[in-house]
Each structure stands twice: as C-alpha cells, then as structure tokens.
Amino acid sequence: MEKVGFIGLGIMGEPMALNLLKAGFNVIAYNRTEAKADVIIEAGGENGRTPKEVAEKSDIIITIVSDTPDVHDVILGENGVIKGAKKGSVVIDMSTISPSVTKDIAAKLKMENIEMLDAPVSGGDVGAINGTLSIMVGGNSEILERCKPILEAMGKTITHCGTNGMGQTTKLCNQILVSVTNMAVSEAVLFAQKSGLDGGKMVEATKGGAAGSWQLSNLAPKMIDEDFAPGFMIDLQQKDLRLVLEAAEEIHLPLPALSYVHQLYKSNQANGEGKEGTQALYKSVKRLTPK
Ligand code: NAP
Numbered sequence: 001m002e003k004v005g006f007i008g009l010g011i012m013g014e015p016m017a018l019n020l021l022k023a024g025f026n027v028i029a030y031n032r033t034e035a036k037a038d039v040i041i042e043a044g045g046e047n048g049r050t051p052k053e054v055a056e057k058s059d060i061i062i063t064i065v066s067d068t069p070d071v072h073d074v075i076l077g078e079n080g081v082i083k084g085a086k087k088g089s090v091v092i093d094m095s096t097i098s099p100s101v102t103k104d105i106a107a108k109l110k111m112e113n114i115e116m117l118d119a120p121v122s123g124g125d126v127g128a129i130n131g132t133l134s135i136m137v138g139g140n141s142e143i144l145e146r147c148k149p150i151l152e153a154m155g156k157t158i159t160h161c162g163t164n165g166m167g168q169t170t171k172l173c174n175q176i177l178v179s180v181t182n183m184a185v186s187e188a189v190l191f192a193q194k195s196g197l198d199g200g201k202m203v204e205a206t207k208g209g210a211a212g213s214w215q216l217s218n219l220a221p222k223m224i225d226e227d228f229a230p231g232f233m234i235d236l237q238q239k240d241l242r243l244v245l246e247a248a249e250e251i252h253l254p255l256p257a258l259s260y261v262h263q264l265y266k267s268n269q270a271n272g273e274g275k276e277g278t279q280a281l282y283k284s285v286k287r288l289t290p291k
Contacts, residue, residue, distance in 0.1 A: 001025060005058030006149060007051050007074050007081070008065040008095070009036045011214075012121070013192070015128040016064065016094070016154045019042055023153035026119055030054045051075070055084035060150055061091050067096040067239060073106055087113040089191035092145055094135070096120045096240055099165040099172070102138070105282055115143045118164055120156065120171035132156040136174070138167035172247055175240040179261045179278075181215045186282040189223045194289070199224040223282040230277040234268050237278050241265065 001024065006017040009031040017040050018026050027045040029035045030053070037047050049056030051074045055061050061081050063074055071093055077079045081091055093102065093116065101103040106116040117139035127133040132154035137144050144151075144160055151158050161170040162265055187212075192202040203220045206212070222228070241262045248255050271287075273280045 002059040003028065003057060005048065005051075005054035005061035006030070006040070006045075007054055007063045009040060010064070010066075011125050012094075012128045012258040013064040013127070014039060016062075016133075017045065019128075019131045020153050021045055022151065023149075023201075025150065028054050028057045031251040047264070050084075051077070051081045052084035055081040056086075059086070059089050060147060061085060061089065062094055062150075063091065065093065068243070070099050071095050071097050071099065072105065076108060082109060082112060084108075085112070085114045086232045088115075090115040090147060091115065091118050092117045092147060094119050094121055096171050096175075096243065097168060098166040098243055099138075100250055102168050103165040106139070111238065115140065116164060117143055117147060118167040118169055119151065122171065122174050123155070128154070135168045136161050137157070138162055138169070138171040139162045157281065169247070172240070175237070175244055176255065176258050178215065179237065179241060180257045181213050181259070182219060182281050183261045183264070183285070185213070185215045185220050186223065186279075186285040189220050189282060190285055190289070193224075196234055216258045219279040220275075222277065222279045228273070228276040228280040228283070230275065232278050233275055234265050234278055234280060235274040238265050238269065240260065240273075242252065248256065 003026045004020055004146045006027050006029045017029055021043050028048045029037050029040040029045045031047040041047055054215055063071055065071055065074055109116045117134050117137055119137045121133040121135050123133040131154055134157040135151050135155040137160050141160055161167050189199050192199050207217050251273055264281055267284045268280050
C-alpha cells in the first residue's frame, strides 16, 4: 500500500487524514503548528517535521492548506515537498487555490518527474468527517486511477474534470453557483417578508419545483429564523470569490452577478459579520431597503 504524506491538519485536513488512517493507509502528517499533529499520531500516524521530510517518507503527498501562497510555500518553498519527493511520486493539492498558479506548480513538479493532481473539495467539515466530500480533479487520468483508492477514503463523488487547473476551475464554478444562488434566496425571502407572505410557506411551496436548491432548503430557513451561526463562514467564502474574480480577470471575463455578491459580503465584513455563515448575506440585502 502506498504511503501517504499529509500536509495541513486544519478543519478539513484533520478529519481527512483520520479517514485515511481508518482506511488502512500509512499516514505521515505535518502541520505548521506542530501540536495539531498529535491527534493523527495518537490515531496511528507518523510525524514529519517539514513538508520536505513528509515527501521523503511518502509515495503520495496530499496538501490542504489555506490559500495560493501557502500551497506554493509548502510545495515549492525552501523546505517544501519538491525538495524531498522521490521521482514518480504524486502531489495531490486539495486546497482551493488559483487555477493558473496550480498549472505553474504542476509544471515545476513535472520538471522533477513528480506528478500532480489538483483535487479541491466541496462538502465542508461535515463531508470531511463523514468521508463524503465531492472531489474535483485536474490532471492525468492514469495518475488519478493510481490515486483513486486514496481519494475514495475521503470522498464519495470523484470527477475527473480535465488537465491540471481544471479541478480548481470546477471548484470556482461551484463557488459562483452557491454564491449567486444564495443572493436569489436572500432576495426571495426578503420579498416574501416585505409582502406579508410567511417565509416558511414560500420555502415549502417552492423548494420542490424548478426553483429548488440546496441554498433554498438549507439557508432560507436560517435567514427566516435569523440564525446566522456559521456552517460556511463569509470570510472563507470571500477568499474563494476573490479567487474567482482574479481568474475571471485573467481571461477578461465580466462576472456581474458574482461581483455584486462579493461587494455585499464585503458589507457584511464591514459590519463585523465576517465570522457569520453565508446566509448572513440576507442581512446585507435587507440593509439596502428602507425600514
Ligand atoms: P483551516 O482550518 O484554517 O486550516 C488551514 C491549514 O493550513 C492549517 O493546518 C494551517 O496551519 C495550514 N497553513 C496555512 N498556511 C500555511 C503555510 N503557509 N504553511 C504551512 N501550513 C499552512 O482551513 P480549512 O477549513 O481546513 O481549509 C483548508 C483548505 O480547504 C482551504 O483552501 C479552503 O478554502 C478549503 N476548503 C475548506 C472548506 C471548509 O468548509 N472549511 C470546504 C472546502 C474547501 P496552522 O495550523 O499552523 O495554521
């Protein structure tokens, strides 16, 4: 069985690494803040002191860290994966980052005979804990076949989307879909309420038809109950929307609806609501209307 290196034991990474251990893989784990690796070691994993050391001890190296510069650092940095990885090993980056930087990283790894898959995920911490993530993969299909047993220990739906960068591009499409739909749901809830219609009735009557969506079923009831506790935080969503807008800029593509949602989330952040769930978009829409 291939040895799996795991870099980044945050909200997502820790349960994903635990699922790999449960599936019987040898896991060599690294986290920048070392103490966070204790859970993995207690569960039977091994510790690596740097991404380089993790790569030296592994055949497949997974990274799931915060943002584009962080992935660049742990893979190509001074003590990065590239400094320790064996020829023929594979890096699977499961963070959500820039598609174009992903392509550059893959090209630099390829020059050292190291393969790469970009494999960002959706499904949140619940999907990570339950091993039911949706995984969107960019890269060579034979490499994906080799890595499938590893991905299957963490996710339920694994889709090969194309060459390197296309997994990240798919994830950014996912973020356009969830954000712009959230905007429509916020407007519909507010429109119902301002018109004297019970918001719950509106959701009940529309969710089974053509207007149905995950956002309508799950976020509209929270908007109605004024429950703004995070499932997915606005601050995190904004990082992804920034990635979408940067990638759209690179291809000179206007995204007016997404840009508008990004600005409204900015208003949430300016109002101290960045740590609230994305359903708090409703509050920004509400603030646009007179009392
Ligand atoms: P998180 O809990 O904030 O964890 C981030 C991890 O990255 C931590 O282990 C952190 O180490 C590490 N890290 C950050 N910068 C680093 C650097 N420069 N060098 C080394 N390690 C670094 O974040 P998360 O929620 O697990 O998210 C991780 C990735 O998954 C992100 O790209 C996110 O967009 C994506 N994602 C998240 C969700 C979600 O619901 N949370 C869903 C889908 C996708 P320290 O412990 O030392 O800070």
